[in-house]
Amino acid sequence: MNEALLEVKDLTVKYVTDLETVHAVNRISFSLGRGQTIGLVGETGAGKTTTALSIMRLLPERTGKVTGGEIRFAGQDLLAMPEHEMQAIRGEKIAMIFQDPMTSLNPVMTVGDQIAEALDLHNDQGRSREQIQERVDEVLSMVGIPPQRKSEYPHQFSGGMKQRVVIAIALACEPELLIADEPTTALDVTIQAQVISMIRELRDRLQTAMIMITHDLGIVAQTCDNVAVMYAGALIEIGSAEDIFLGGDHHPYTVGLFGSIPNLRSKAKRLTPIPGLMPDPTHLPEGCSFSPRCPHATEQCRTAPPAVYTRGSHRICCHLFADREGWKEDA
Amino acid sequence: MYRYVIKRLLLMIPVVLGVSFIIFTIMYFIPGDPASNILGVGASPEAVAQLNEELGYNDPFIVRYVNYISDAVLHLDLGTSYQNKLPVTGEIAKRLPVSATLAFGSIMLSLLIGVPIGVLSAVKQYSLWDKIPTGLALLVAAMPAFIIGMLLMLVFSLQLGILPVSGVTQGLKSYILPVISLGLPYGARQLRFTRSSMLETIRQDYVRTAKAKGASQKKTIWGHAMKNALMPVITVAGTSFGALLGGAIATESLFGLPGLGTYISDGIKLKDVPAVLGGIIVFALLFSLVMLAVDLSYAFVDPRIKARYAGRR
Amino acid sequence: MGETATVLREEHIEFKKPNQLKEIWRRLKKDKLAMFGLIVILLIIVMAVCANFAADYEAVIKLNTKIRLQPPSTEHLFGTDSYGRDIFARCLYGARMSLAIGFFSAVLATVCGSLIGAMTGYIGGRLDSIIMRFLDIVSAIPSTLLALAVVAAMGSGVMKLCLALSFTAIPGFVRIVRSAVLGIADQEYIEACRAGGTSTWRILTRHILPNAIGPVIVQGTMEVSTMIRTIATLSFLGLGINPPTPEWGALISEAKEFLRTCPSMMLFPAGMLCLTAFSISVFGDGLRDALDPRLKS
Numbered sequence: 055m056n057e058a059l060l061e062v063k064d065l066t067v068k069y070v071t072d073l074e075t076v077h078a079v080n081r082i083s084f085s086l087g088r089g090q091t092i093g094l095v096g097e098t099g100a101g102k103t104t105t106a107l108s109i110m111r112l113l114p115e116r117t118g119k120v121t122g123g124e125i126r127f128a129g130q131d132l133l134a135m136p137e138h139e140m141q142a143i144r145g146e147k148i149a150m151i152f153q154d155p156m157t158s159l160n161p162v163m164t165v166g167d168q169i170a171e172a173l174d175l176h177n178d179q180g181r182s183r184e185q186i187q188e189r190v191d192e193v194l195s196m197v198g199i200p201p202q203r204k205s206e207y208p209h210q211f212s213g214g215m216k217q218r219v220v221i222a223i224a225l226a227c228e229p230e231l232l233i234a235d236e237p238t239t240a241l242d243v244t245i246q247a248q249v250i251s252m253i254r255e256l257r258d259r260l261q262t263a264m265i266m267i268t269h270d271l272g273i274v275a276q277t278c279d280n281v282a283v284m285y286a287g288a289l290i291e292i293g294s295a296e297d298i299f300l301g302g303d304h305h306p307y308t309v310g311l312f313g314s315i316p317n318l319r320s321k322a323k324r325l326t327p328i329p330g331l332m333p334d335p336t337h338l339p340e341g342c343s344f345s346p347r348c349p350h351a352t353e354q355c356r357t358a359p360p361a362v363y364t365r366g367s368h369r370i371c372c373h374l375f376a377d378r379e380g381w382k383e384d385a
Numbered sequence: 386m387y388r389y390v391i392k393r394l395l396l397m398i399p400v401v402l403g404v405s406f407i408i409f410t411i412m413y414f415i416p417g418d419p420a421s422n423i424l425g426v427g428a429s430p431e432a433v434a435q436l437n438e439e440l441g442y443n444d445p446f447i448v449r450y451v452n453y454i455s456d457a458v459l460h461l462d463l464g465t466s467y468q469n470k471l472p473v474t475g476e477i478a479k480r481l482p483v484s485a486t487l488a489f490g491s492i493m494l495s496l497l498i499g500v501p502i503g504v505l506s507a508v509k510q511y512s513l514w515d516k517i518p519t520g521l522a523l524l525v526a527a528m529p530a531f532i533i534g535m536l537l538m539l540v541f542s543l544q545l546g547i548l549p550v551s552g553v554t555q556g557l558k559s560y561i562l563p564v565i566s567l568g569l570p571y572g573a574r575q576l577r578f579t580r581s582s583m584l585e586t587i588r589q590d591y592v593r594t595a596k597a598k599g600a601s602q603k604k605t606i607w608g609h610a611m612k613n614a615l616m617p618v619i620t621v622a623g624t625s626f627g628a629l630l631g632g633a634i635a636t637e638s639l640f641g642l643p644g645l646g647t648y649i650s651d652g653i654k655l656k657d658v659p660a661v662l663g664g665i666i667v668f669a670l671l672f673s674l675v676m677l678a679v680d681l682s683y684a685f686v687d688p689r690i691k692a693r694y695a696g697r698r
Numbered sequence: 699m700g701e702t703a704t705v706l707r708e709e710h711i712e713f714k715k716p717n718q719l720k721e722i723w724r725r726l727k728k729d730k731l732a733m734f735g736l737i738v739i740l741l742i743i744v745m746a747v748c749a750n751f752a753a754d755y756e757a758v759i760k761l762n763t764k765i766r767l768q769p770p771s772t773e774h775l776f777g778t779d780s781y782g783r784d785i786f787a788r789c790l791y792g793a794r795m796s797l798a799i800g801f802f803s804a805v806l807a808t809v810c811g812s813l814i815g816a817m818t819g820y821i822g823g824r825l826d827s828i829i830m831r832f833l834d835i836v837s838a839i840p841s842t843l844l845a846l847a848v849v850a851a852m853g854s855g856v857m858k859l860c861l862a863l864s865f866t867a868i869p870g871f872v873r874i875v876r877s878a879v880l881g882i883a884d885q886e887y888i889e890a891c892r893a894g895g896t897s898t899w900r901i902l903t904r905h906i907l908p909n910a911i912g913p914v915i916v917q918g919t920m921e922v923s924t925m926i927r928t929i930a931t932l933s934f935l936g937l938g939i940n941p942p943t944p945e946w947g948a949l950i951s952e953a954k955e956f957l958r959t960c961p962s963m964m965l966f967p968a969g970m971l972c973l974t975a976f977s978i979s980v981f982g983d984g985l986r987d988a989l990d991p992r993l994k995s
Contacts, residue, residue, distance in 0.1 A: 072728075112596055116511065138601070145599030152597075157590035162612045162687055171608075172598040207688040223598060403835035414851040520731065523983065527975035529927045531934055532950065532968045535957060543958045628840050635842075635931045639954070649843060650935055653850040661847065669838040 058085040059263050060109070060231055064123035067104050067287075071117055074336045078104040081123065082289040084282050088230070091257065091264040093278035093295075095271065095311070097332055101287040102267045103153075106233045109265075110150055111140050127231070146176035149224035150233040151253075154240045155216035159208040165219050166190050166204025172226045189226070197222045197252065214245035218252070225256060232257065233265045238273070250276065271312070275299055280367075283308050286332055286343040293368035303365070303381070305372050306348045342373065350374055389694040390681065397673040402454070404669035405662065409450050412658045418442055422467040422656060457666070464659030468652070473663035476648065481667070484644035487563055487637070488629035492622055494568030499575025500618060506576070507583035508606060519580065522573035531635035534566035538639070551641030563640045567633055571625045575618065582617040586610045615686050623679030627672035725988040732984020738977035742970075746793035753787035767960040776966040780956055785949070785963060789970050792944040796971070799860055799945075800926035807864035808918040811871020816910070818872065819879030826876075833869040841866035842931055849937055859938060863928055867921050874917055878910035912989040919982035923975045930971055946971040 067079035079101040086092050094102045107113045108120055111132060125132045127148065132140065152158040160168060169190045173181065181189065191201035197218040208216055217237060224232060234253060238246035254277050257264050266277050274281055275295065282292040283305065291298070291305040298308070310328035330347040333339055339346060345355040355373050362384040363375035375381045420436035421428070441449055456462045463473040502522075506515040525533070541562060542550040548562055549555045586592065587610050595605045634646035645664055652660030684691040726732055745752075762782035770777045776785035818826040836844070848862035882888060882905065891901050930947025932938030939945035941952065946967045953964035 110597060112593060141599045141601055143599070144597055150597045152590060152594060154590060158594045160591040160595065160609050160613070161689060163609070171595070171600070175599045175604075209689045209692070220594070223594070399831075400835050400838055403832070404838050407835060408839070408847060411847045411851045416853070523731075523980055524972070524976050527923060527927075527979050528972045529931055529934075529975075531931065532972060535950070535954070535964055535968065539957055539961055539964075634846075635934050638935055646843075650846060650937070653846050654935075654937065656850070661850075665839060665843060665847070668840070668843070672838050672840075 057087070058126075059088045059090075059128060060086040060265075061126040062105070062109070062123070063126070065105065065108060065120065065125060066122035067101070067108050067113065067118065067120050069114070069117045070119055076335045077338055078118075078287050078335060079108065080287040080338075082282075082284070082287075083123075084280075084289065084292055086231070086263055086265065086280075089261045089263055090280065091266055091278045092280040092282060093274035094265060094267045094282050094284060095269060095274055096284035097269060099332055099335065100284040102284055103235055104287075105284075106150065106235050106265065106267055109233065110144060110148060111135075112144075112150075142176070145172050145229070146227045147229055148231045148233065149227070149229040151217075151220055151224050151235065151237045153236045155213055155220050156240065158220050159216055161208055164205050164207055165211070166194075168219070169193055169204070169223050169226050172223050176227050193222045193226050194219075196225070196256065213241055214249060217241060217245075217249055221249075221253065221256070225260065225262075228260055229262060231263045231265070233267070235267045236269070238270075239268075253277070283311065286338060287335060288343060288371065290344065290371045291369065297366075297368040301368060303368070303370065303375070303378070305344075305370050306350055306374070307344050310347075342371075386684070386691075386695055390677070393677050393680070397670070397677070400673055401666060401669050405454060405457075405666045406450065408662055408665045409453065412662060413446060415656055415658065417656050419467060419658065423470070453662070457663075463663030463666070466652075466660045467657045468655050468660065473659050476660070477645065477663055477667050480643055480645050480648050483642055484630050484633070484637075484646065486557075486560060487567065487633055487642060487644060488626055490560055490564035491567035491571055491629055491633075492626045494564055495572035495575045495625060496618075496622060498568065498572030500579050503576040503579025504583050504606065504611070504614075507580045507587065508602070510584060515580075518576060522576045524573075525569050526573035526577070528570060529635065530567050530570050530633070531639050533569055534562065534636050534639045537562045537566055551639075559640070559642070563633075563636050563642060567629060567636055571629070574625065575621055578617050578621045579614070582614040583610060586614040589613070612686060616683055619679055619682050619686070623675050627675045630668060630671050630675075722988045726984055729984040729987060731980045732988070735977035735979070735981035735984065738973060739981060742793055742974055742977075743797065745790055746797050749787075749790040749794060752790055753784065755791065767956060767963070769960070770962055777960065777962040779949075779952065779963050780960075785966055788944040788949055789946070789967050792946045792949055792967060793970065793974075795856075795939060795943065795945040796926050796929065796947075796974070799856065799863070799929050799939075800922045803860040803863040803925045803929075804867070804918055804921040806860060807867035807921060808871055808914060810864065811868040812875045812910075812914055814868065815872040815875025816879055819876035819883075829872070830876075833872060836869050842928060845928060845932060846935075846937055849932065854937070854940060856939070859929065859932070863925050866928075867924070870921075871914065871917060874913050875910050878913060879906055882906045882909050912986075916982055916986040916989065919985060920979060923978035923982070926971065926978075927975055 062085065063083045064081045065079055065083070066081050069076040069078055082101075082105065084092065094105065096102055104113070104118070107118070109125055109127075109132065113120070120133055127143070132143070135143075159165070166187075170186050173186045173189055177186070190204055194201045194204055199215060199218055199222070203211075208219070211219065217240075221237070237253065238249050241249060250273055253264075256262075257277075264277070266273065268274060278295055280292065280294055281298040282289055283298075284290070285307050291308050293301070298304075304312075307328070310326070313326040313328070328347055333343055333346060339356070340359075341357045342348070342351070342355045342360050345351040348355065352373070358373075360371050360373045361376075362369055362371045363378075363381040364370075364384050365381050369384065370381075376383070418433070418437055419440050419442055420433040424433055424436060437443060441452060444452070453464065456464070461474055463477070465471065466473055466476060469476075502518045506518045509515050538550060541548045549559050552559060583606075587606070589610075591613075592605055592610055595609045600608065630645065633644065634650045636642075637644040637646045638650065645668060649661055649664035649668075651657070652664060684694050760783065762778075764782060765774075765778050766780055766782040768774055768778040768782075774784050774786065776789060779785055779788065814829065818829045839847075844866045845862045848865055849859060852858040852862065888901060888905055891905065926946075929938050929945065930950065933945050933947030934951045936951065939948045941948055949967035950964055950971070953960070953967070956963050
């Protein structure tokens with residue numbers, strides 16, 4: 055890995071309301087090189103979106119709080135940055151594609167204006183009005199929408215087309231980092247494939263680094279260089295795509311995750327779901343948060359939080375790897 | 386769009402007819418007959434009976450109603466007031482500008498107070514910028530306009546003597562206190578609606594999208610959220626304007642403004658049936674027109690609604 | 699498989715709601731403004747009920763022109779009015795009248811409006827469209843004017859006044875309950891109940907009513923405040939409660955002429971009226987938040 059573009063270290067995020075405290079993200083660390091893609095995988099509620107919003111510094115203002123760790127982007131500490139500097143980074147250097155295209159676009163503003171706004175906000179080159187409009191046309195055709203449609207409103211577009219518009223907004227300023235938060239979950243299966251291949255192609259063309267948040271392992275396999283698996287706010291396994299998809303050693307949760315997907319090639323008669331539910335994030339269990347559901351859990355797992363064990367680029371957070379050959383505890 | 390407007394205008398007819406019918410029916414039960422009212426206490430029973438016959442008072446209820454409506458529609462004749470023997474239509478035409486000025490001024494003031502403060506308290510939810518204005522708004526909204534009016538009158542007219550106590554003799558200056566006493570409670574209402582509408586809007590995903598583009602707080606609020614939050618604001622302003630046209634009775638009465646409201650309430654006190662009927666019908670007509678204007682203004686705010694209007698047959 | 703089932707049952711027990719009323723009360727108690735409102739309302743009710751002990755009704759109506767238009771003193775806490783009557787006593791007895799009319803007409807409107815609303819919403823079809831058209835028409839008349847007209851037709855009297863007032867508020871309740879019934883009847887969980895063979899009666903009582911009752915209670919509470927203000931407005935115009943019966947609006951109306959010479963005659967009843975209306979509104983507001991925490995983030 056060359057110099058890291060994004061470095062997340064010990065990030066901890068809590069949602070605090072007067073009733074309860076939700077431990078959404080617990081001391082997660084990962085880094086991402088320029089032009090690379092990392093997949094953030096996990097069940098709903100595992101803290102993937104919270105991680106993304108923390109990087110964007112768009113956590114719900116009153117409740118969402120980063121209580122520890124740091125996020126460094128191109129060497130700068132994002133969490134320490136004053137809001138107006140952060141505004142200059144949002145949309146220009148780091149852009150985000152949201153989950154639901156149906157609600158992500160302003161219904162009373164034309165599609166063209168919404169793209170132009172991003173360009174207008176980061177108009178460092180001093181583009182004229184006409185130049186901005188030219189760029190809007192360019193971006194629209196890049197995502198496969200005829201530029202004539204820029205004067206239409208979001209309600210005149212289909213779901214897939216709306217998501218293309220959202221992508222166009224995100225890519226208008228050619229960001230260095232793109233965060234795609236389940237960009238295809240709300241779309242039809244046929245459209246999903248189109249949108250994913252388009253994102254991939256544009257990423258390659260623009261040399262953008264990307265965080266792909268999804269619970270679809272197929273998408274991860276298609277797009278990512280590295281994969282991070284999250285469970286109950288913690289990063290339990292991280293490694294290169296080969297480590298995760300081809301390697302033999304995994305966190306028991308990852309094993310379960312792969313077991314939950316139908317595989318046409320293997321002849322298994324039934325899927326093996328992971329028993330139970332994710333723990334209540336307001337009261338995480340002591341020790342390993344996966345221990346209540348883990349088939350290999352021991353007394354140690356229920357009382358002591360596991361350390362991180364590494365082998366090359368592969369990192370796993372599980373007691374099982376304490377004395378496995380080739381794995382050593384991370385300092 | 387034109388089709389929609391025409392359709393809506395046609396739909397107003399049954400509403401106004403319905404209003405006239407309801408009020409006509411209510412008035413039917415008011416004790417006393419028109420001739421005794423017109424001729425006064427000293428009139429001979431024969432004269433009363435004859436005038437009642439001439440006025441059609443002895444006709445069946447439904448005939449009287451149909452006659453009334455046909456006169457109103459064909460000749461714009463809403464009858465003659467029992468009280469001052471003047472045509473109701475002319476009297477209403479004279480009083481309407483007073484009511485309209487009062488209503489318009491009050492709505493403008495309520496918007497000036499309610500919208501900016503409402504937005505501010507939504508954006509700064511839970512802070513003092515939110516708590517103080519919303520608390521004050523609750524207090525002011527709980528005060529009847531005539532009490533605010535009396536307090537203002539006490540301070541500005543009686544103690545300081547800088548504004549007239551009553552009447553319209555001093556032109557627009559006479560409207561200042563009435564407009565404030567109505568504008569404050571309606572402004573408080575507007576504030577509360579604007580705030581909740583804004584709170585709803587700033588939680589929307591597209592507001593987050595705007596922030597993700599790098600837009601500042603100010604730009605997201607005024608550029609993205611405001612237009613979306615506008616519909617309830619317009620609706621409240623519209624219904625308030627409608628209600629104020631005829632509903633400012635106590636304020637008109639307190640400040641001695643010769644508006645539509647006092648015309649109707651005096652009519653009720655003096656059992657002046659034509660005045661009451663005419664006044665309320667005109668009021669219902671205006672109210673329906675204002676609500677149509679409100680609905681049409683939605684089309685300028687929201688392209689989806691515009692598309693729906695245009696699509697209607 | 700067995701293990702999954704156990705875990706699910708445990709989850710169910712864990713998430714089972716605590717007593718709902720207790721939960722609402724707990725949330726309400728946290729809202730300081732609402733609690734302030736509640737305490738003030740209770741105080742005023744107690745004062746109105748116990749008015750006899752503070753002053754004889756005699757003091758309320760007996761004229762004594764020798765001591766007219768006095769400012770507040772230890773003998774007459776709120777001063778005296780233009781007939782030399784004690785304003786404090788009149789305010790107390792006025793509270794009885796205002797509160798009684800306010801509560802009674804609000805309850806009447808709530809009950810009638812909810813029944814009509816539930817009926818039209820549930821039966822639907824032609825009945826629904828006729829009633830809704832009728833309400834559209836009634837809503838085109840401002841409520842004060844409508845109340846005035848009804849009062850004029852029926853003649854004055856406390857009972858008739860209540861009827862007239864509640865008549866104007868009925869459309870609001872019909873709309874609330876109707877839309878609640880329609881909205882809930884369309885929800886998927888009701889669909890699921892139907893598919894599961896739950897009876898209509900059970901759906902109405904167990905699912906639809908509990909969902910509609912919140913907004914109705916809130917609106918009913920707010921309506922008490924509106925009613926108190928409307929009755930005051932009518933009395934102010936000389937069309938509500940007639941003198942010498944004390945009612946806040948009537949007291950204020952009497953004070954109109956003496957605004958310059960004796961402002962206390964207006965200030966005290968006006969203050970009582972505003973305080974009561976304000977307390978009821980803040981309590982209603984707090985109740986809304988407590989009943990439906992979804993509305994509050």
